[in-house]
Amino acid sequence: MKLNDCYILMNSEHLNKLLQFTLPIKESFEEARKKIYLVGGIVRDLHGSLNDISSLDLDFTTDATPDEIKKIIEPIAESVWLSGQRFGTIGAQIDGKTVEITTHRSESYVSESRKPVVTFSNDIHEDLSRRDFTINSMAIDLRTQELIDPFNGLQDLQMKILRTPLDPTISFSEDPLRMMRAARFISRYNLTFDKGLKNSVEELRYRLKIVSAERIRDELNKLVMTPDPNPGFKFLLKTKLYEAFLPELLENKNRHQVRYLRQNLSIRLSALLIHVSQSVQKTRMKELKYSNREIDDVGNLVSAAKMILTTSMNNVQYRRWYLDAGENRQGSIEIAAVQRFSRKRIRAVHQQSRLLDQELKDAAIPLTGSEIINIFGIDEGPKVGNALEHLRNLFIENGPMRRSEAIDSLAIWIKSEDL
Numbered sequence: 001m002k003l004n005d006c007y008i009l010m011n012s013e014h015l016n017k018l019l020q021f022t023l024p025i026k027e028s029f030e031e032a033r034k035k036i037y038l039v040g041g042i043v044r045d046l047h048g049s050l051n052d053i054s055s056l057d058l059d060f061t062t063d064a065t066p067d068e069i070k071k072i073i074e075p076i077a078e079s080v081w082l083s084g085q086r087f088g089t090i091g092a093q094i095d096g097k098t099v100e101i102t103t104h105r106s107e108s109y110v111s112e113s114r115k116p117v118v119t120f121s122n123d124i125h126e127d128l129s130r131r132d133f134t135i136n137s138m139a140i141d142l143r144t145q146e147l148i149d150p151f152n153g154l155q156d157l158q159m160k161i162l163r164t165p166l167d168p169t170i171s172f173s174e175d176p177l178r179m180m181r182a183a184r185f186i187s188r189y190n191l192t193f194d195k196g197l198k199n200s201v202e203e204l205r206y207r208l209k210i211v212s213a214e215r216i217r218d219e220l221n222k223l224v225m226t227p228d229p230n231p232g233f234k235f236l237l238k239t240k241l242y243e244a245f246l247p248e249l250l251e252n253k254n255r256h257q258v259r260y261l262r263q264n265l266s267i268r269l270s271a272l273l274i275h276v277s278q279s280v281q282k283t284r285m286k287e288l289k290y291s292n293r294e295i296d297d298v299g300n301l302v303s304a305a306k307m308i309l310t311t312s313m314n315n316v317q318y319r320r321w322y323l324d325a326g327e328n329r330q331g332s333i334e335i336a337a338v339q340r341f342s343r344k345r346i347r348a349v350h351q352q353s354r355l356l357d358q359e360l361k362d363a364a365i366p367l368t369g370s371e372i373i374n375i376f377g378i379d380e381g382p383k384v385g386n387a388l389e390h391l392r393n394l395f396i397e398n399g400p401m402r403r404s405e406a407i408d409s410l411a412i413w414i415k416s417e418d419l
Contacts, residue, residue, distance in 0.1 A: 015046060018058075019145070021095065024076050025060070026142035032072045034064040036101070037124055037139040037148065044135050047157055057098040061139065063122040066090055069101050088120055106130035106174075125150050129165045132178045133185060137165045162191040168200035176207040179241055180219040183232035187223060190231065201239040208244040216245050217288040224268045228259040245288065248276050257338035266294065267331045270301035274335060278302070300325065304332030309339060319396045365391045366403040367410070375407065376414055387414070 022038060029036035040059035062069060069090040074080055077092040084091060088103035103120045104127035121127055125148075128137040134153040141148060151165040162185055164171035164178075172179050179201045185191060208216065223232045233255050236242040242249040249255060249272065258271050273281045278299060285295045304325035311317050325332050367375075369384045378384055390413050391406055401409070 018042070018046075019142075021097065022058075022142055025073070025094065025099070025101075028072050028076055029062060029064065030143060032064065032068065034062055034068065034072065035124070036060055036062045036064075036142050038142060039128075039139045041136065043138045043140055043147075044153070044157060047154060057100065060099065060101040061104055061124065061127050062101055063104055063124075064101075065120070066103055069103070073101065124148060130174070131165060132171065132175070132181055134163045134165055135185070135189070157189075160189065160191050162186055162189075162193045162197065164197065168197045169204065172200050172204045173207065176204065177211045177215050177219060179205065179208060179239070180216065180223070180236075183235045183241070184219060184223040184226060186235050187226040187229050187232035193235070198235075198239055201241055205239060205241045205244060208241065213245075213287060213289045217290065220245065220288070221265055224258070224272070225263050225265060227263070229268075230256045230259055233258075246272075246284065248273065248280065248284065251275055254339055260338050261334055264331065266297045266301060266328075267334060269294075270298045270305065270331070271335050271338060273298065274302050274305055274339070297328070301328045301331050301335060304328055305335040305339075308332060308336040315399070316397055319399065323392065323396065365395060366401060366406045367391060372410070376410070378414070386417075 018038070026036060037060060038058065039061045042058060064072060066085045066088055070080060070082070070085075073090065073092050073094070077094050078096075079093045081091045084100070084102075088105050089100050090102075091098065091100050093099075104122060104124060105120050106126060106129075124139060124141075128139060128148065128150060131137045133156075134151040135157045136153065137149075137151045138153045139148040140146070147154070151163075156163055162182060182193065182197065182201065186193060223229050226232065233242075233249065236246075237250060252272060252275050254275075255272060258268050261267050261271055269285075273284070276284075281299065281302065282295055285298065290298075304321060307317075307321045307324070311321070313321070321332075322329065365388060367388075369388060372378060372384055372387050373380060376387075378387065387410060391410060394401065394406075394409055
């Protein structure tokens with residue numbers, strides 16, 4: 001199909017910009033007598049959901065080998081990187097934009113290996129057949145401006161159907177992560193799926209165990225960050241795929257409320273994990289290879305939200321929550337607000353906030369650890385930490401204090417503790 005034949009379905013402004021930008025790439029590959037195609041999400045999104053191409057990275061596929069790709073693009077690139085060369089991919093920066101050009105390929109997992117086996121091809125149709133879904137199995141031939149769509153991906157996109165180019169059992173066997181990707185695309189593009197796709201996931205979900213935790217985590221993050229992840233959650237539940245990486249999903253009766261939260265990963269993950277214990281929450285995130293910082297951030301958000309949900313917010317408790325939540329105060333309120341409980345409690349927190357926020361703007365403890373050492377002659381170590389904790393507790397009980405008041409109160413406490 002010529003692009004002109006489906007031009008009305010595309011964003012013409014974006015298409016013209018793309019063709020203009022890719023002109024040097026097209027000419028370089030033509031000069032080398034190699035074919036070059038634009039592939040990936042940008043081809044799919046040209047047909048409706050693309051808002052801006054200026055910040056997007058571009059993917060291409062070609063019948064050139066990785067060594068040939070490198071040789072072809074070096075004269076037109078500001079920089080070239082070869083980290084993906086063994087997988088057939090050469091990266092480059094061209095005219096300020098990041099591009100990746102990959103030799104036609106197919107890849108699949110074998111046996112229980114966590115790494116896909118990559119083989120190269122010189123056939124664009126073979127390359128497209130090995131992609132995850134038909135809506136992603138389209139390409140634009142830069143030489144002829146032809147839309148290559150052997151699996152009717154454009155029609156599926158219009159009909160909002162999620163299918164695989166090959167039999168789904170073959171597709172999901174080759175790369176089990178595609179089963180999780182299905183959940184993301186269902187949510188992202190509001191797609192339906194046929195019974196065959198669902199049955200294949202149910203049959204092959206055990207193979208997700210051969211995929212690295214990092215790849216599963218990244219796919220989960222992408223699903224959680226879609227505007228409304230609930231259709232994807234439903235797919236995970238119907239196929240029981242969730243059991244392989246987040247068994248607690250079933251227990252969360254408020255998971256559908258995640259869509260009402262702003263698209264902040266920590267906030268949305270916290271809303272998914274708020275109903276489990278801190279130990280389970282930490283264990284699950286460690287298994288999925290989240291960083292310590294991400295684990296701590298989610299833990300803090302969950303604790304702060306639970307404090308709102310379970311604690312009577314008098315001034316003392318509000319100050320405690322204010323200090324414990326820190327930068328996560330607003331996020332914890334949002335998480336608490338989408339749980340099933342009386343809205344009266346949230347209103348009380350907001351009212352308390354209006355009464356005390358002015359007071360708490362200067363919520364810092366008026367003495368530092370080094371000042372306590374110098375003023376009272378306390379040795380460095382746990383005793384200084386205990387003194388700071390005492391000042392913190394005084395603040396929670398009584399509100400902000402002047403420096404002189406802190407010194408007097410601490411002197412009395414140190415004497416009573418015989419430090």
